[in-house]
Amino acid sequence: xxxxxxxxxxxxxxxxxxxxxxxxxxxxxxxxxxxxxxxxxxxxxxxxxxxxxxxxxxxxxxxxxxxxxxxxxxxxxxxxxxxxxxxxxxxxxxxxxxxxxxxxxxxxxxxxxxxxxxxxxxxxxxxxxxxxxxxxxxxxxxxxxxxxxxxxxxxxxxxxxxxxxxxxxxxxxxxxxxxxxxxxxxxxxxxxxxxxxxxxxxxxxxxxxxxxxxxxxxxxxxxxxxxxxxxxxxxxxxxxxxxxxxxxxxxxxxxxxxxxxxxxxxxxxxxxxxxxxxxxxxxxxxxxxxxxxxxxxxxxxxxxxxxxxxxxxxxxxxxxxxxxxxxxxxxxxxxxxxxxxxxxxxxxxxxxxxxxxxxxxxxxxxxxxxxxxxxxxxxxxxxxxxxxxxxxxxxxxxxxxxxxxxxxxxxxxxxxxx
Numbered sequence: 572x573x574x575x576x577x578x579x580x581x582x583x584x585x586x587x588x589x590x591x592x593x594x595x596x597x598x599x600x601x602x603x604x605x606x607x608x609x610x611x612x613x614x615x616x617x618x619x620x621x622x623x624x625x626x627x628x629x630x631x632x633x634x635x636x637x638x639x640x641x642x643x644x645x646x647x648x649x650x651x652x653x654x655x656x657x658x659x660x661x662x663x664x665x666x667x668x669x670x671x672x673x674x675x676x677x678x679x680x681x682x683x684x685x686x687x688x689x690x691x692x693x694x695x696x697x698x699x700x701x702x703x704x705x706x707x708x709x710x711x712x713x714x715x716x717x718x719x720x721x722x723x724x725x726x727x728x729x730x731x732x733x734x735x736x737x738x739x740x741x742x743x744x745x746x747x748x749x750x751x752x753x754x755x756x757x758x759x760x761x762x763x764x765x766x767x768x769x770x771x772x773x774x775x776x777x778x779x780x781x782x783x784x785x786x787x788x789x790x791x792x793x794x795x796x797x798x799x800x801x802x803x804x805x806x807x808x809x810x811x812x813x814x815x816x817x818x819x820x821x822x823x824x825x826x827x828x829x830x831x832x833x834x835x836x837x838x839x840x841x842x843x844x845x846x847x848x849x850x851x852x853x854x855x856x857x858x859x860x861x862x863x864x865x866x867x868x869x870x871x872x873x874x875x876x877x878x879x880x881x882x883x884x885x886x887x888x889x890x891x892x893x894x895x896x897x898x899x900x901x902x903x904x905x906x907x908x909x910x911x912x913x914x915x916x917x918x919x920x921x922x923x924x925x926x927x928x929x930x931x932x933x934x935x936x937x938x939x940x941x942x943x944x945x946x947x948x949x950x951x952x953x954x955x956x957x958x959x960x961x962x963x964x965x966x967x968x969x970x971x972x973x974x975x976x977x978x979x980x981x982x983x984x985x986x987x988x989x
Contacts, residue, residue, distance in 0.1 A: 598804035601754045604947065606810045606966050607746065607761045607796075608655070608699070610715065611789055612648060613769025613928065614940045615777060615818035616640070622783045624790035626797060627813065627942060632951065634811075634944030635987050641958045642817045642939045644885040644932040645848045645899075648769070649682065651816035651939070651959060652716040656698035656762075658963030658977030660886045664696035666716070668929075670843045671892045672852065679841075689720045697975035699760055699966050700727045706972050708759040711749045713742045715762035729758060739765050739792040747799040750809075759970055765789045772819035772926035777936075779924075782819075810945030810969050814962065817928045820902035820936035822846075825921040827907040828873055828900060834864040836908070843894070846905030847929030850894030858895050865898065873900040884933070886978075899929075902936045947988055957984055 616639045619628055643654045643661055649669045650661040661667045671680040673693070680687045687693060698717050700710035704725050711729035712718035718730050729749055742763055749758050767785040775781035793813070800806035830849060836842060838861055841852040853861050865875050875898045881888035898906055905927055915921050930937055939959065947969045964981040967974040968988065 596802040597751075599750065600804075602750075602805050602808050603754070603757075603759060604810070604969055604971060605750075605757075605759050605761075605805075605808070606699075606812060606969055607763065608715070608962075608966065609763045609793070609796075609811065609813045610652060610655070610765070611768055611813060611815045611940060612764065612766045613772045613817065613819050613926075614786070614789075614815035615936070616815075616938055616940045617818075618768070618782075618786050619940075621778075622786040624786050626790045626794040630793075630797075630811070630813065630944045631942045634942060634950060635948045635952045635954060636943075637941035637954050637956055639938035639956045640814060640941040641956050642932045642937055643959060644881075644887045645929045646817035646932045646937040647848065647929045648816050649716045652764075653694070653696075653698065655814055655816070655959050655962050656700070656715065656717060657696035658960050658974070658979040659696045660960060660978050662887050662890045663978060665693060665890060665892060666695075667887075667890050667892050668843070668845070668848055668850070670845060670850070672841060672843075672850075672894070673892050675891075691721045694720060694722045696977070697723060699963055700762065701725045702967060702972050702975055703760045703970060704728065708970060708972070709757065710760045710762075711746070711758035712762045713745055714764035718762060727758070727762075735766065739767070739789065740795060743792055743796045743799065746796065747803070750800075750803065750805070760966065765792060768815075769819070774925065776821040776924040776926045777819040778821065782926075808946045810943065810947045812962065812966070813940065813942040813944075814959065815940040816959075817932075817939055818935075818937045819926040819928055820930060820934070821924050822903055822905050822927055823922050823924055824905070824907065824912065824915045826904045827912060828870060828898075828904060829909050829912050830865070830898060830906050831908045833868040834861050841894075844906070844908055844911070845929065846907060847900060847927050849898040849906040851896040851898070852894050853896065862896055865896075869898070872904045873898055873906065875899075899931070902927075902930045902934050943987060949987060949989055952987070954987060 642651045647669050649666050653666045657664050701722050703710045710727040712727045771781040771785035838857040839851050840854050843850040878893045879888050960979040961984040964979045
């Protein structure tokens with residue numbers, strides 16, 4: 572076999588260069604208390620055992636892990652991310668769902684409606700990055716709901732417009748680059764967001780090969796982050812908080828509730844056909860009739876609520892952005908309309924198992940993840956479940972910030988800290 576000497580020499584030099592570059596990474600000697608808040612959208616805590624992600628399990632063993640994190644109701648993405656950031660329940664901060672209508676603003680909010688996502692009028696409360704910036708500590712965001720707009724006339728010093736398909740590796744490397752900045756320019760609180768596990772859970776269900784692969788993928792991305800911190804000699808100093816916004820429940824569309832079989836959809840001005848949280852805005856004089864018709868025919872696998880009549884434990888229901896009528900199914904089913912059901916029937920996809928969230932936040936399928944590791948946190952500690960409104964106060968305490976008014980109480984989670 573002919574040996575390509577030039578290629579061997581090239582590969583040897585390349586390896587030497589890579590090793591030298593890694594060794595040459597300067598240590599960060601002047602790090603002040605720093606928090607990295609990393610969200611793994613849709614990551615159920617059971618995945619730690621089911622799919623055995625090595626980096627996350629190592630961080631959980633060496634740091635603090637909650638048995639599970641209790642999301643806010645509804646267990647949806649934007650409401651829960653912003654609750655983590657502000658310490659306020661959705662009723663208080665105003666992001667009550669991923670899809671909203673506000674009569675005063677005169678607009679519909681949706682995840683892909685860029686004009687409204689960037690409209691400050693939707694975002695109430697004070698998120699952690701605003702708290703930091705207003706107290707002269709820089710913040711940075713490589714994606715997180717709310718970081719793309721001015722809130723209280725403030726944005727993170729460093730932020731990015733959301734790009735769903737931007738590789739996680741680029742996100743990690745950018746965060747490490749921010750930490751390499753001189754002390755005066757370096758952020759003290761950084762947010763990150765990975766959507767892979769949520770994407771897989773929706774498309775293929777929580778217990779699927781796709782979800783397993785997504786869990787291991789984000790775990791590898793976290794290893795890339797931890798390796799970068801280690802090269803900088805700060806892997807034990809940076810306080811990494813890994814959370815998810817909610818879990819995921821499997822369902823088949825065959826088991827869906829076809830809601831417009833129960834009432835005349837034309838009697839509503841607007842309906843947000845969200846499978847786990849369907850909002851109905853009745854036309855004038857039609858609310859009672861719609862409520863009565865749905866209530867009479869709705870199976871036991873769902874509930875209908877008037878605004879203001881949700882169970883007290885949800886801490887939800889008074890915000891004016893909530894529709895006058897909301898139908899919430901139980902895990903294992905979703906709400907749909909006749910058109911969508913028939914289309915799925917024609918395509919032969921009624922029995923495809925997918926995943927959803929937005930259900931009762933106390934249901935085991937909706938449980939979220941909490942792992943914390945770093946200088947401020949105790950080691951080798953597993954704690955009882957707690958609500959995600961508590962995370963804001965944890966971050967302000969670590970960073971030495973005065974917290975804005977919020978619904979959390981540091982005394983409930985102080986035992987996580989050294």
